[in-house]
Amino acid sequence: MTLTSAPPAQPRPKRRPGDRIFAGTATSAGILILLVLAGVAVFLVTEAWPALTAPAADLPDGKSLGSYVAPLVFGTLLAAVIALIVATPLAVAIALFITYYAPRRLAAGLGYVVDLLAAIPSVVYGFWGIAALAPSLVPFYGWAERNLGFIPLFAGPASTTGKTMLTAGLVLAVMILPIISAISREVFSQAPALHREAALALGATRWEMIKMAVLPYGKSGIIGGAMLGLGRALGETLAVALVLSASGGITFNLISSSNPSTIAANIALQFPESSGLTVNVLIASGLALFLITLAVNMLARWVVTRRADFSGAN
Amino acid sequence: MRTDTQAPAAESPASAGPVRTRRKLPRPAPAALYLLGLLAAAALSALTGFSIALTAIYGVVLGTLAVYVAARLVEGRRKATDRLVTCLVWTAFALAMLPLVSLIYTVLDNGLARLDAEFFNSSMLGVVGEGGGAYHAILGTLVITGLTALISVPIGLLTAIYLVEYGTGRLKKAITFLVDVMTGIPSIVVGLFAFALFALFFGPGIRLGIMGAVALSVLMIPVVVRSAEEVLKLVPNELREASYALGVPKWRTILKVVIPTSIGGLATGTTLAIARVVGETAPLLVTTGFVNGTNLDPFSGRMTTLPVFSFYQLTQPGFPPEFGIERAWSAALVLIVLVMALNVLARLISRFFAPTTSR
Numbered sequence: 001m002t003l004t005s006a007p008p009a010q011p012r013p014k015r016r017p018g019d020r021i022f023a024g025t026a027t028s029a030g031i032l033i034l035l036v037l038a039g040v041a042v043f044l045v046t047e048a049w050p051a052l053t054a055p056a057a058d059l060p061d062g063k064s065l066g067s068y069v070a071p072l073v074f075g076t077l078l079a080a081v082i083a084l085i086v087a088t089p090l091a092v093a094i095a096l097f098i099t100y101y102a103p104r105r106l107a108a109g110l111g112y113v114v115d116l117l118a119a120i121p122s123v124v125y126g127f128w129g130i131a132a133l134a135p136s137l138v139p140f141y142g143w144a145e146r147n148l149g150f151i152p153l154f155a156g157p158a159s160t161t162g163k164t165m166l167t168a169g170l171v172l173a174v175m176i177l178p179i180i181s182a183i184s185r186e187v188f189s190q191a192p193a194l195h196r197e198a199a200l201a202l203g204a205t206r207w208e209m210i211k212m213a214v215l216p217y218g219k220s221g222i223i224g225g226a227m228l229g230l231g232r233a234l235g236e237t238l239a240v241a242l243v244l245s246a247s248g249g250i251t252f253n254l255i256s257s258s259n260p261s262t263i264a265a266n267i268a269l270q271f272p273e274s275s276g277l278t279v280n281v282l283i284a285s286g287l288a289l290f291l292i293t294l295a296v297n298m299l300a301r302w303v304v305t306r307r308a309d310f311s312g313a314n
Numbered sequence: 315m316r317t318d319t320q321a322p323a324a325e326s327p328a329s330a331g332p333v334r335t336r337r338k339l340p341r342p343a344p345a346a347l348y349l350l351g352l353l354a355a356a357a358l359s360a361l362t363g364f365s366i367a368l369t370a371i372y373g374v375v376l377g378t379l380a381v382y383v384a385a386r387l388v389e390g391r392r393k394a395t396d397r398l399v400t401c402l403v404w405t406a407f408a409l410a411m412l413p414l415v416s417l418i419y420t421v422l423d424n425g426l427a428r429l430d431a432e433f434f435n436s437s438m439l440g441v442v443g444e445g446g447g448a449y450h451a452i453l454g455t456l457v458i459t460g461l462t463a464l465i466s467v468p469i470g471l472l473t474a475i476y477l478v479e480y481g482t483g484r485l486k487k488a489i490t491f492l493v494d495v496m497t498g499i500p501s502i503v504v505g506l507f508a509f510a511l512f513a514l515f516f517g518p519g520i521r522l523g524i525m526g527a528v529a530l531s532v533l534m535i536p537v538v539v540r541s542a543e544e545v546l547k548l549v550p551n552e553l554r555e556a557s558y559a560l561g562v563p564k565w566r567t568i569l570k571v572v573i574p575t576s577i578g579g580l581a582t583g584t585t586l587a588i589a590r591v592v593g594e595t596a597p598l599l600v601t602t603g604f605v606n607g608t609n610l611d612p613f614s615g616r617m618t619t620l621p622v623f624s625f626y627q628l629t630q631p632g633f634p635p636e637f638g639i640e641r642a643w644s645a646a647l648v649l650i651v652l653v654m655a656l657n658v659l660a661r662l663i664s665r666f667f668a669p670t671t672s673r
Contacts, residue, residue, distance in 0.1 A: 022565035023480050029472035030481065030489045033539075036532060037492050040499065043510035093406030101403050110407070117414055119653050121593025123621045124646045127628065128417040131424065136367070174413045181410075205396035228498070235500020237596035238625060264502045264596065271600045279518060286506040290499065297498035301491070 044287045051280035058277060069285050074250045075165070075260030076289065079240060080233035082169025082254070083176055088226045090173075091180035098181075099188045100210060111185065118178035126242030129171040134162030134243060137170075141255040152252050159257035163245035166254040168262075171239050176229035183228065183304075187221030188214055220303050227300030231293045234264075241265035263289040337388050344381045344397060351377030374405050418650075425647030428640040438606040438623075444637045448645050450608040451623035454523070455652075458602065458619055459592055461527035461612055462534055467584055469531075470538025477539070478546040479568055496536040504532045505597030512601075521603030523612025526619070529597035534587050541583025545576045578667020582660045589656035593649060595621035620649050 056064040098111050138160065145156035195213040204212065246261030246269075253259075261269075263285050271282055355372030359365055378401040385394035437450035473493070477486060508529035512520050549572050557567040573580070603616035604626055624645035631638025 016563050016565075018565045019563050022568070026472045026476035026480055027485075029469050030476040030485065032469060033473055033489055033492055033496070033535065036535075037496060039511070040503070040507040040532070043507055043514065044503070047506075047510040047513065090406050090410060093403045094410050097403045097407040101400060102407075113414070114410065116654070116657070117410070119589060119593075119657050120417065121595065121621060121649055121653060123593070123595040123625050124417070124421065124650055127624075127643065127646050128413070128420050130628075132416050132420045133413075139367075177410060205392055207396040207399040208392065210399075231498045235498075235502065237500070237502045238599075238621075242625075242628070264500055267502050267506070268596050268599050272603070275518065283506050283510060286503050290503045293498055293500055293503075294495065297495055300498075301494050 040290070044283060044290060048280060048284035048287045051277060051284040054277060054280075059281060065281065065284060068281060069263075069288055071249050071260040072263045072266050072285055073288060073292070075244075075246070076234055076262040076264070076292070078165060078252075078260070079168050079172055079244075079262055080230055082166065083172035083233040084226060084230050086170060086173035087177045087180055087229060088222070091177050091225070091229075092184050092222055094177070094181045095184035095188050096210060096214075098185055100206065100214070114178050114181055117174065118182070122175065122236060123238045123242070125171055125175055126239040129167060129239060129243035130163070133171060134164075134167050136162075137164075137167055138162045141166075144255055153254050155253045156256055158255050159245070161245065161257065163243055163257065164255050165244065165259040168240050168244040168259075169254075171243050172233045172236055175236060175239060176233050179232055180222075180225040180229040183225030184218060184222050187218040187225075191217040220306060224300050224304035227296055227303065231296045231300060234293050234296065235289060237264040237268045241268045339385060339388055343384065344400075347380040347384050348377035348401070351375075351380040378402070378405070421643065421647050421650055424640070424643035426644075428644040429647060433641070433644055437608050439608070441606070442632065443634060446637075446641060448620060448623055448641065448648065450606070451618045451620045451645065452648070453608060453610060454602070454617040454623075455592065455620040457610055457612055458523050458526045458530065458598070458617065459588060461524065462530040462591055463584070463588055465527060465531040466534040466538055466587070470535045470584075470587075471542055471580065473535070473539045474542035474546055475568060475572075477543050479564070479572070493536045493539050496532070497540065499532070500596075501529075501533055501594055502596040502600070504529045505600040507532065508597065508601050521601065521616045522614070523602055523609070523617035525601035526598045526617070527612060529601050530591045530594060533594060533597070534591045537587040537590055538584060541586065542580055545579030545583060546572060548579065549575045578664055581667065582664040585656055585660035585663060589653050589660065592656065593621060593653050595619075595625055598622050599625070620645055620652075624649065 051059070051065055054065075059065060059068065094114060098107050098114070102110050138158075141156075141158040141162065141164065144154040145158040148154040149156055191214040195217070196209055199209040199213045200206075240262050241264075244259055244261065244265060245257050246265065247258045250260055251258070267282050267286055270278070274282060352369075352373040355376050356364075356369050358372050358376075359368040362368070378398065381401055382394055382398045385397040389397075432445060433447040434452070435449055436445070436447040438446045438448075439450075473489065477489060481489065508525045509520075511528070512522065512525050553571050553575060554567055557571045558564075562570070598619050599622055602619060602622065604618055604622055605616045606618075609615050609617050624642045627638045627642035627645065631642070
């Protein structure tokens with residue numbers, strides 16, 4: 001009776017032990033990633049906690065944590081923003097060049113060459129910044145101080161070594177250029193061919209076609225790429241540590257030799273020789289950097305995925 | 315009949331009046347005009363003592379101006395704007411190539427001096443001033459990078475397999491999102507994480523090779539996952555279904571069908587991820603420390619890696635400084651060559667294994 005009244009509705013798919021083991025390992029690898037990221041946050045907070053709770057008098061310079069971190073945050077943001085302002089238009093132009101202007105046969109090779117810029121280690125960029133870029137910018141800084149000194153950005157006194165905030169920003173710009181241009185390139189090449197051909201068929205010049213069909217389509221891609229570049233520039237360490245002569249507080253003066261340091265560069269320079277509470281203070285500043293870049297990256301991802309929702313691609 | 319239909323057609327162009335011919339610049343004209351602008355710029359900068367930088371700046375401005383004005387006069391406003399933008403885009407690309415060329419030139423110029431046999435087969439143990447090499451740093455880099463790959467490749471590949479083959483719902487979404495977030499973590503923060511992790515158990519003075527490998531793994535895993543995920547998604551579903559239809563269990567399908575099909579892409583992605591990690595300096599600075607002697611055991615004592623070696627030789631060259639600085643540049647050169655070699659290797663792998671999907 002019971003046998004006939006309760007037949008299984010469907011045969012359960014057979015789960016072999018091999019399947020279970022394999023699915024289990026794959027899933028746990030995925031979960032491990034969740035744990036690692038949680039671990040990063042937890043361990044940073046744990047190690048930063050002594051600095052967060054310590055009275056100001058115990059901290060390295062007898063200042064509060066806020067007044068220690070503030071110039072660093074300012075320097076980080078300033079260098080990254082300079083890099084972004086310089087790199088974004090250039091990167092968009094390069095992306096356009098490779099997708100629509102370069103001779104077809106060369107385009108792929110040129111794209112590869114731009115990608116090479118991204119492969120060069122950051123410490124080498126720092127070397128290049130010190131040895132090649134900074135000295136060659138010194139005459140320009142002198143000129144800027146004499147002729148543009150009325151603008152607070154170029155108030156001077158001009159650095160004689162070229163190790164200034166502007167140099168650091170330019171090195172960062174070179175470093176994030178390939179990131180922004182890679183993402184822009186991808187978006188530009190996906191611009192619907194029908195729109196482009198329609199524009200050309202109506203007699204638009206190449207620039208008008210780009211302005212009407214490519215750029216509106218690629219706008220959020222550019223924004224997303226720029227924000228990813230910003231995230232990279234915020235966390236860039238050694239190039240800045242080598243190129244920037246950091247000795248000052250908060251200032252908008254880009255060409256003098258006293259600049260605020262950046263969080264990452266400050267950690268890299270101070271950490272190996274630190275002990276005790278100073279280590280905790282540095283980790284606390286690292287936590288601040290973590291939160292800033294996390295916010296920027298999440299925003300960037302959100303912008304990029306929003307585009308994916310809108311576009312007809314995929 | 316025929317003539318009837320043809321007659322109006324023959325008449326119509328005449329009735330429309332004289333055809334307006336668009337005036338156009340001859341093909342080589344823009345390039346020639348631009349060159350003219352450059353020559354004028356060279357002359358202009360020669361007036362105030364010749365300098366290449368000034369020539370380039372004047373040249374770009376004058377050349378662009380010459381092309382724009384000529385196009386404006388001959389072809390009209392819209393065409394002129396088009397030519398202007400073309401000039402700007404080409405200039406931007408040339409500008410982007412400038413750092414790359416300058417960087418490679420600078421590194422070669424400074425780094426070739428000390429790129430001798432001694433650099434590769436001696437460490438810095440007991441070296442003051444001249445001589446010494448990066449033997450210990452090169453080996454340190456190999457050990458730590460190898461260990462990093464050993465940790466991250468299995469985890470990264472398995473995660474990618476999970477995301478593509480098994481993942482569903484919230485967990486998949488969360489992991490995808492967090493992998494994206496992980497890609498953006500600054501490398502120095504990752505270094506601090508590894509330090510904090512080990513300091514909690516072994517005290518704050520701890521510096522080990524394995525700490526560096528853990529830090530680098532956190533950087534490398536998301537790169538491996540991203541690239542492997544893209545590649546696994548490319549494997550056509552028909553292959554999987556054919557395998558299921560033959561009664562092959564899922565795990566064997568993945569091992570025997572999906573992975574062999576995408577092995578080239580997986581290898582390329584992994585090689586590129588290694589290339590990215592090899593040059594990382596910041597996390598190693600705070601985790602592995604720095605020694606002058608050779609240490610091959612990542613579980614005890616400090617280790618030196620190539621980027622860190624290069625950084626310290628430049629910032630603390632000792633006395634007299636020129637020898638340390640020479641070593642630093644040679645190390646930078648070796649590092650670039652290593653990274654480029656890995657990149658080329660990745661290209662080669664993808665070229666040789668690429669057509670496996672479309673057999």
